Amino acid sequence: MPELTVVGRPVVRKDLFRKATGSGQYTVDLELPRQLHGKVLRSPFAHARILHLDPGPALKLPGVLAVVTGIDFPVGYWGSHIKDQPPMARGVARYIGEPVAAVAAVDEEVAEEACQRIQVEYEPLPAVYTIEEALAAEAPLLHPDLLRYERNPQVCRPQANSNVLNHTRIRRGEVEAALRRAVLVEEGEYRTQAQEHVSLEPSACLARWERDGHLTVWSSTQCPFIVREDVARSLGVLTHRVRVIVPDVGGGFGGKVHVRLEPIAALLSQRAGRPVKMVHTRYEEFIASTVRHPSWIRLRAGLDAEGRLSGWQAEIYFDTGAYSDSGEMVSWQTALGGAGPYRVGDVAIDTYAVYTNKVPAGAFRGMGWPQVMWAVESHLDRLARRAGIDPVELRLKNALRDGDETVTGERLEGVGLVECLQTAAEAIGWGKPRPAGHGRAVVSVMKSSAPNSTASAVVKVNEDGAVQVVTGAAEIGTGSHSALAQICAEALGVSYEAVEVTAPDTAYAPFDRGAVSDRTTFHLGDAVYQAALMARRQLLEVAAARLEAAVEDLELEDGILSVRGVPERRLSFREAARLSYVRHGGPILGQGRHLEEEIVPLHPETGQSPRACSHYKFGAQAVEVAVDPETGMVQVEQVVSGHDCGQAVNPLQVEGQIQGAVAQGLGYALMEEMRFEAGQVTNPTLMDYPVPTAPDVPPIRAIAVEVPHPHSPFGVKGVGEPGIIGVAPAIGNAVHDALGICLSELPLTPERILRALEQAGDSRPGSRTEIPAPWDPE
Amino acid sequence: MALNLKVNGRSEWVEMDPSRPLLEVLREGLGLLGARRGCETSYCGACSVLLDGQVVHACTVLAGMADGREVTTIEGISSGEALHPVQSAFIQAGAIQCGYCTPGMVLAAISLLQHEPNPTEEQIRQWIRGNLCRCTGYQKVVAAIAEAAAALGRGGGNHA
Structure with a gap:
């Protein structure tokens, strides 16, 4: 070359x-002549039938030009691989914050006041708020019509009469027999929380419906063609009649893939005969945009006498909230990652996306891999400790290399994992003495790309x-x-x-x-x-x-x-x-x-495919932390993040992507957690939901390991996502290295660390028994 | 009611309720869009401007409180192709990704360098803690501010 x-x-x-x-010009900056402002009235119930809705009082308010409700939309649903979401609740509201009506008025305040005047009569319905509740035998169904929704059966397989909208299976060999033969079997259960994207520019759009039936939408979106399709489906208009223009976008991270306000603004514009602009408040970003899926993950893994992974079983549940958004793709993609980037012998992986009466979870940097790798990489360290093997050595021994097969039976080439692990271990000072109270960890990173x-x-x-x-x-x-x-x-x-x-x-x-x-x-x-x-x-x-x-x-x-x-x-x-x-x-x-013509859908029973997605990305994450056993505070001292980005297109941007992703991962690992009470977000502000500020983030050493992709121009690969994936397990394992406590639930707040210390018992030096038990939301 | 603000060195009369946020005066009254609305509650800092040289979050400063005082926005720190050294440093260091926080971050940095021309990394991080950035992980932002301090120290700009 x-x-x-x-x-x-x-x-x-x-x-x-x-x-x-x-x-820079963002959607929020746009203004058209005669533009109106739209606001949304949202459901106060997590699950309720809408018995009666009277927009009359709102229309009487001076300055109000149009009011729309769910039944004003044609019956059109949108979604990624399953079309289950209406642009506005129609008959039934399924989460607190779901739009039930909207107003276009001369300014935001009039629109807001008009929304409050809309009379709605609800009949509350039984609701489910957790994965376990949603899976219970007698659980109320969120979507009784689940099997009738349009879907892509290659990716999305719902279960009849349940809240499971997708189940993906992977089977290779006889996992039970393999685990029986193993010299050591480790079982574990892990949980992760909802995370909000917190793009600094909230979701925003401006819609102008022309009298000839053409519609122009300016949208703060990552995916103009997806927005075009969603809008067309929601409004029952031909796709080519919808034109989507995207100005500068103030951050996305997966939160701006599908429509939020666009179909609503469009219908309001049609009714009012004027352009309508709509912008989420920060509060609406929390309660009515998407979030990262909470998850519940159960693992069983076996080692043979040589320290090789010989059997691996994973059951992975994602809480996708009231609608799928991209939940079916999150669960599908992570089936590929249910055993991490390892040669695992016989394997059984099941992933499920489950509906609950909460704000929908959707795409978020990493597409479920940060959740699954939290479990997989925490589990690897538990295995290493029980087997008495150095955790890095255990990873190197089992790491996927060129010519190996994935759990779906795909032969890999251009795998840079071993190089990344070695580079990160070396850079963090793995094996060197560390100060008291400090811990280190090195974990693997893997991420699939989207199929087709x-x-x-x-x-x-x-x-x-x-x-x-x-x-x-x-x-x-x-x-x-x-x-x-x-x-x-x-x-x-x-x-x-x-x-x-x-x-x-x-x-x-x-x-x-x-x-x-x-x-x-x-x-x-x-x-x-x-x-x-x-x-x-x-x-x-x-x-x-x-x-x-x-x-x-x-x-x-x-x-x-x-x-x-x-x-x-x-x-x-x-x-x-x-x-x-x-x-x-x-x-x-x-x-x-x-176009990826070689991609073959996963076999419905075994999940096997000679090529499941276009490519995989590999990397390694290393950290050093200092933990204060008195306060439970974790101070991240050093971060090394090495990722195979193929040929780097722009080394400065590669670094920037990795550093930004790691910082978002630090937030996920240590502080960010959307809390819910009966489906209601109880911390929907940046005061109650802190994200990392500059002093929270240590210097991050980003290392580009350039293993060229054999089939891409100049060997390039993307590198926006991998940086977030390994941060949480690296910190969790480093905390164990420092204090000897096992953590299974994110985020690693001081409360959780103190509780784990307490559970670890009085025998540990430095632990205190008089610490009051932290408040337990359960 | 008419408010008299001195914005970017120019005297501006704006017809506006003094109880409205300064951010609204700037964006809607004066068409200065560089200060951005991110949270309306003073946590994100995307709306940072300088009020008599001090960083404030314009979403929670009442317009009336700015009456008669000097407001500096991102539009006021450079003109044409010539940039303030802080802006140049942000561009060269790749300290900008989506750019939504950038105007506020640049103004915060300028105010830091006016207070402390040779800040340590820790001082920089503490100073900008009121300005959230969700894209960069702050590292290149911190490096850019340090580089701007060095450039200003070398006489690389006459703005500070």
């Missing part, structure tokens, strides 16, 4: 000047030689636009400065699944690469005609097209572009597509 000149360089992102000067993810892109060369990449990629802060510009520039043979990436607009951009699952660099990057190669061929043809040479004899480098070996027979990129418009060939327009 020729030496890279643009890919791999720490170029300055193109969007930073406007963001540094405050001139389609992307397409157009590269056009303008009359002046400037290159434009047209895609559906939203710039949610990850630097994806600059990465795509680098890939395009490299493939085309021009400078980074010559390439611009346009903001997504579904009216012009070709289809893309969205900025999720680390797919923009990998999937869309490939589409951009193909498009740039096509544009390059077209330019070479123009130059060949002009220079009277064969295309094969030409080269394109540094923006110059020339005959190989005869550098004076040349044409600048710009001249070639202009010539294509006036004389040769026609305007330069390359198109590229990425």
Whole structure:
């Protein structure tokens, strides 16, 4: 491969000047003439039938232009692989905070007041709030029509007459027999909490319904084409009548994949005949956007006499709240990870997504892997301790390597796990003496990519030689636009400065699944690469005609097209572009597509597939902590996060993605927890739900381990998600290393640590018995 | 009621209820969109501006409290292509991802460097604790502020 000149360089992102000067434009900044403001009335009940709804008093308030309720929408449902969610409760409300009506008025305050005047009569229904309650034999069903919802049966398999909307099975060999033969079997049970994305820009949209039936929606979304589909389904209109435009997005992390307010704003706009803007308050972000799935995970793992994992059983339950959103995909993806990145011999994995009467859980950085790896990596350390094997050694002995098969029977190549583990262990000082009260840990990281993810892109060369990449990629802060510009520039043979990436607009951009699952660099990057190669061929043809040479004899480098070996027979990129418009060939327009035709759906009984998803990412996370046994406070002293990002497109951005993900992981591990009381979020503010501030986050050493992907352009892989995955188990294991206590439930708050210390007993030096038992919400 | 604010060095008359938040005056009254609404309760810091040189969260400062005082927003610290050294450092260090917190973060940093031209890493982290960033993990933000301090120390800017 020729030496890279643009890919791999720490170029300055193109969007930073406007963001540094405050001139970035977000959906919340938009304003149209005659614009109205919309507000939502939300259900105060976790599960209730809506008996009667009277919008009359709201409509009488001066300044109110329109009121809509659930029955004003046609019967249309949206979702990822199961379409179970209406844009507004229709007949039944299934969580506290679900929209039941909405108002468009001249300003937010009038709209808010009007909402309070809407009369609603509810009949409360029995509700379920936990996984166990939802699975109970006599549990009320949230979705009696579950089996009638439209779904993708390859990914989503609901269970009849239950609250289980997806069950994924993986079976290899005879796990019971394998565990009977094992010299050591460790069982464990783990739990994780709901986490809120806390994107600083709340969900926002602006909708303008034209009188001719066309609808334009500006949306703060990661996925313009998903929003387009959700809006069209919710309103019963043709997809192409909906145009979605995405300005700058103030953070996503998975929270802005599907619609929140868009269909509501659109219908209000149609009714009022004016544009309608809607913005979540921070409170609404907590009670009515999505969250990370709480989980309940049970593991049984066996070791043979040589310290090899010989049997592995996992039962994994995700609490997806009242609607799936992306819950079926979270549970599907984590079936692939139920045994972590290890060779585990015989295996049985079951994952379930379960409905409860709570705010829906959806996509969140890592798609369920942070939950599952909390359990898997905590379990590995328990195994290592019981077997008397060094935890890093146990991981290295069992780590997946090139040529190994995953639990679904897929043969892997380009696995950088061992390198990552060794690098992280070395960097954290593994095996070296540590101060009293300090503990260290090194854990593995793995993440699957989404299955069957389609992307397409157009590269056009303008009359002046400037290159434009047209895609559906939203710039949610990850630097994806600059990465795509680098890939395009490299493939085309021009400078980074010559390439611009346009903001997504579904009216012009070709289809893309969205900025999720680390797919923009990998999937869309490939589409951009193909498009740039096509544009390059077209330019070479123009130059060949002009220079009277064969295309094969030409080269394109540094923006110059020339005959190989005869550098004076040349044409600048710009001249070639202009010539294509006036004389040769026609305007330069390359198109590229990425489709994963080799992906095979998991076998419904065994979960086996020669290729389950496009690729896996591997990494390692190491930490050193200091724990105060008197207060239970954990101080994270050192963080090393090594991830195989393939060929790094922009090393500065790779570091930034890893550091940001680790910080979010620190919040998840130590402090972030949405608390519920009978389905009600009891801490829906940033005061009661703290997220890490600058002093909470130690310096993070991000290490890019570059194992090129064999099938992607220049060997690139995405690296937005992996950084969050190993943080919690690394801290949990390091706390054990420091204090000798076993933790199974996140987050690792001082209360939980003190309780664990107390349970560990009086025999431990330094432990106190007079600590009052912490308040137990159960 | 008409309020007289001195915003970014210019005297502005705004017709607004003095009990409205300063953030609303800036965004809706004056069209200055760099200060952003993130939580309306003073926890996220996305709306940070300088009031007589001190960092305040504009969502919880009443417009009337700013009457007659000097307000500096992100729009007021540089013009055209020329940037404040703190802005340049943020761009060069890659300290910006989604950019929603950036204006507030930059203003907080400027106010820190006015108080303490050579801050330690710990001082930087403590100073910006009122400004949440969910994207960067703060590391490049802290590095950018340290770099800006060094640049200003070398005479790399006449803003501070």
